[in-house]
Amino acid sequence: MQELTFETLIAVFEEIFGRGLFWTMVVGAGLVTLAYLYVLIRDRAVSWRKFLLAQLSMPIGAIAAVLFVQRMTHSQFSDLGGPVDVIVLLGVAVMGAIGMAILVYTTEALFGRRRNDTAGEP
Amino acid sequence: MDRRSFLSLAAGSGLVTAVPMSARANPAPIASKARIVIIGAGAAGTALANRLSMRLQGASITVIDPRSQHLYQPGLSLVAAGLKPAKYVTSDTSQWLPDDVSLVPEAVEAVDAEAKTVATQSGQSLPYDYLVLAPGLVLDHDAIEGFSLDLVGSHGIGALYAGPEYAAKTWEAASEFTETGGLGLFTRPATEMKCAGAPLKHTFLIEDIASRAGAAGKYEMHYLAPQSALFSVPIVAEKVRMLFGARGIDAHYNHTLMAVDPGAKTATFRKITRNGESGVASESLETLPYDYLHVIPPQRAPEFVRQSGLSWADRWTDQGWVEVEPDTLRHRRYPEIFALGDVAGVPKGKTAASVKWQVPVVEDHLLAALSGQEGTAIYGGYTSCPLITRVGRAMLVEFDYNNDLVPSFPGVIAPLEELWISWLMKEVALKATYNAMLRGQA
Numbered sequence: 001m002q003e004l005t006f007e008t009l010i011a012v013f014e015e016i017f018g019r020g021l022f023w024t025m026v027v028g029a030g031l032v033t034l035a036y037l038y039v040l041i042r043d044r045a046v047s048w049r050k051f052l053l054a055q056l057s058m059p060i061g062a063i064a065a066v067l068f069v070q071r072m073t074h075s076q077f078s079d080l081g082g083p084v085d086v087i088v089l090l091g092v093a094v095m096g097a098i099g100m101a102i103l104v105y106t107t108e109a110l111f112g113r114r115r116n117d118t119a120g121e122p
Numbered sequence: 123m124d125r126r127s128f129l130s131l132a133a134g135s136g137l138v139t140a141v142p143m144s145a146r147a148n149p150a151p152i153a154s155k156a157r158i159v160i161i162g163a164g165a166a167g168t169a170l171a172n173r174l175s176m177r178l179q180g181a182s183i184t185v186i187d188p189r190s191q192h193l194y195q196p197g198l199s200l201v202a203a204g205l206k207p208a209k210y211v212t213s214d215t216s217q218w219l220p221d222d223v224s225l226v227p228e229a230v231e232a233v234d235a236e237a238k239t240v241a242t243q244s245g246q247s248l249p250y251d252y253l254v255l256a257p258g259l260v261l262d263h264d265a266i267e268g269f270s271l272d273l274v275g276s277h278g279i280g281a282l283y284a285g286p287e288y289a290a291k292t293w294e295a296a297s298e299f300t301e302t303g304g305l306g307l308f309t310r311p312a313t314e315m316k317c318a319g320a321p322l323k324h325t326f327l328i329e330d331i332a333s334r335a336g337a338a339g340k341y342e343m344h345y346l347a348p349q350s351a352l353f354s355v356p357i358v359a360e361k362v363r364m365l366f367g368a369r370g371i372d373a374h375y376n377h378t379l380m381a382v383d384p385g386a387k388t389a390t391f392r393k394i395t396r397n398g399e400s401g402v403a404s405e406s407l408e409t410l411p412y413d414y415l416h417v418i419p420p421q422r423a424p425e426f427v428r429q430s431g432l433s434w435a436d437r438w439t440d441q442g443w444v445e446v447e448p449d450t451l452r453h454r455r456y457p458e459i460f461a462l463g464d465v466a467g468v469p470k471g472k473t474a475a476s477v478k479w480q481v482p483v484v485e486d487h488l489l490a491a492l493s494g495q496e497g498t499a500i501y502g503g504y505t506s507c508p509l510i511t512r513v514g515r516a517m518l519v520e521f522d523y524n525n526d527l528v529p530s531f532p533g534v535i536a537p538l539e540e541l542w543i544s545w546l547m548k549e550v551a552l553k554a555t556y557n558a559m560l561r562g563q564a
Contacts, residue, residue, distance in 0.1 A: 007563070011554040073549055074205055075542060079514030084534055085542040 017072060029099070036102050039109035047109065054105040061100020062093035151179040154492045159240055159248055161230050162256035163187035163215045165195070165560065166462035166477045170254060172562030173485050175220040178492075183222070184248060186240065187257075188229040190215055192560075193286065196474050196552055199320050201289035202282035203327040204297055205513065205549070208290040218560045230257065233430040235456045252458050252488055255427065255444055259316060259464040259472075262420045267381035267390075269417055277384035281417045282324060283316070296324075296414060300332040303340030304413025307389055309379045312348035313420040313441050316464050316472040319507035319519065321345075321418055322352065322362060328414070329369055330512040343370070344410075346377035346391060354470070355525045358509075361538045365511060379417065380407070389415050423465050432459070434467045443467030448523060449500045451484050458491075460484045468503065470523055474552075475506040478559050504528065508548035516544040 014022045040046070069092050070076060080086060158174060160167045163185050171185050197211040219225055228242040233253065240248045261283055263269060274281045275291025278299065282289040299306055306328065310321040325345050332341050345352070345366065352366070352373060353359040366373050376394040383390075390409045397404070421441070427433060428442035432453065435445070444461035445454050448468045453459035462480050464472045471480065480501050487497030503523030510516040518535055520528050529537045535544060558564035 007558070011557060012551050014554065073514075073546055075514040075545065079512065079542040079545065081515055081541040082536060082539050088543050088546070 032099075032103050032106055035110060036106040039106055043109065050105050050108045050112070053108060054101040057104040058097035058101050061103075062097040064100070065092050065096020068096075149177065152177055152489060152492060153179045154181045156181045156251045156492055157249060158183045158252045158254070158488070159250040160185045160254045160256060161187075161233075161240065162258055162463070162465075163189070163192065163219065163225065164256060164258050164463060165474050165556070166481060167254070167256040168192070168215075168218045168560045169477065169481045169562055170256070170462065170484060171223045172218070172220055172560065173481065174488070175223055176562055177485070177489060181492075182224075184224050184226060185219060186226045186228060186230055186242065186248070187215060188227055188243075190227065192218060194553055194556060195316070196548075196556065198282050198286065198289045199323045199327070199510065200549065201286060202280065202292040202296065202324060203331065203513070204293045208286040210553075211286045211289070230424075230426050232426050233432060233459075235430065235432065235453075235459060238458065250458075252460070252491070254460045254462060254484060254488075255432065255465055256462040257424050257427070257465055259421045260424050262422055265420045266379055266417060268384065269382045269419075273382075273384050274417075278387060278412060278414045279382070279384060279417060280324075280414065281419075282320070283418055292416070296328050296416075297331075299337065299341065299414035300328060301336035302413070303332065303337030304342075305411060306332075306341060306343040306414040306416075307410060307412045308343065308345045308416045309377075309389075310347050310349075310418050311420040312378050313422065314438060314443065314472065315418065315421045317507060318354060318472075319509045321347075321416070323510040324416055325371060326365070326369070326509075326511045327513060328416075329371060342372075344372045344374060346374045346379070348376065348378040350375045355519070355521045355527075357525075357527060357538070358519050358521070361517070362509075365540075377408070382415065382417065387412055387415075421464075427465060432456075432461075438467060448503065450487055450497070451480055451501060452487055460488065468501075468523075470503040470505045470521070471501075473505050473507060474556055474559075475520075476504060478564070479504040481559075508544050508552070510545065510548060511540045512545075514545050515540045515542060516548050517541070518544040518547065 017025065066089060080089060158181055160171055167185055167187065171183055174183055192213045192215045194211040197206055200206040201208055201210060216225060226242060228244055231241045231243050233240050238250050240250060240253065263271060271281065271284055271288060273279045274284065274288045275294045278295050280292030280295045282292045308321060308325040325343065329343055332338065351359040352362040363373060377391040379389060380392050381390040388409050388411050390407055393406050393408045395404050395406065423433060423442035423444065427444060432444050433442040444465050444467050446452060446461045446466050446468065447454055451460050451462060451466055453461065462484055463477050470476065483499040483501040486499035490497035506520040508516040509519045517538055517540055519537055520530060522528050527537050529535065535541060555564055
């Protein structure tokens, strides 16, 4: 019976961020992912121009995610005490970077489309 | 695997979860007409009630507890450092209990182990086939002369064990110290106590906060313990001694808090000195001034346990813990009685993490007894303590009866290293894991 279940994992994350914020973030992440899939299917290709901007936004996402987690957990950089802490911090940063890249790509594809379309028209 | 998966869950907050999620296998329920009475709806009583309810069909399970509020006690040290509000640790007792478990909201007056009945304060007599004692322990505040709970929060006095509101008041007194500085005295009792790491955590946290606040450079801190070491596990005691040294916290051994004078702001300690050559111990009283004093009173088994003849006769005679076998938690004289958590007379194990390991052992032996068999599960004394050393850092200390360290993640989370990930486990993941334990799910 001493097992990790999906329910308890959800409960852990509710505990970290608070129930309201956690589910708001889940819904937000879900909507962005759906929108990302939508633009990929709609465009039937990855736009490398948009992807470049998305890549440039990644460091901002990484830093934002780290600062957010630190704020939620009363922590600071000087609390890092060993290799495993650096790995956790990098993990948070990588997730923030990927999340930000998807967000920027999707936003640009959805709302920046007109400019790209007209650029391609005669 | 058990401990590892439990802590992996906690580590999930650090976003490094690597254990596979597995579907829970539900063993077939056991049909039984047994009457099982559980005294106490704290961590142990609630977790066991849920697990038995899932495993048994037709049995009558009764939980007796006069308190309508459930306390998440591991959160008290966070409340007392201003990191969480008092309500962080409270919930309704009834919300954790399954529908088929009846809750008797009364205090227990006595247990008659020969007649197998429990008498409650209102005169109700509940017969049982199996009895589980999990009433927790009693804080003996009266044992400290001049101290009373209404002093907490003023006069520079803190006492975080006394409950959520007192933990919050403790922070009121402690936060003043972290701003204005002065002389801080941190104590622990001579008796066994729940979470022996908490007195150290409070000391570390207040020192850390003071060092970053208005009191920086204007405070002096002393830790006074009746024992001759800072922790019962020698290797941990040595590590804490070194950390105290590095942080400028003076450790004083063989000092027991006896009296407080809140008006004069002084605390009196009984000091035991051993003559170096003859080894003869001599007692003296030492009165010290303070600006902040953290009081942890002596801790004992509830009166009904001691009066009902369930305690050890030759060990902890002033404290009255239940006489159980250390590896099965079964009473040595009454095999139909078990004890869990704080009240159990075992050398370690007065923490929620211990309860987590104890409950399945009692469940195993109790269910086996219902089928006329012998249980096989063994409790090895597992106790763990995310020993907070700063806001943002903790050491994940795990040990057993032998004082051996039993790290869950050897090579990844070093037990005696101050780590951020261990802090994350304590601050954000433990409560969710604890709640899952209460529901019998972890």
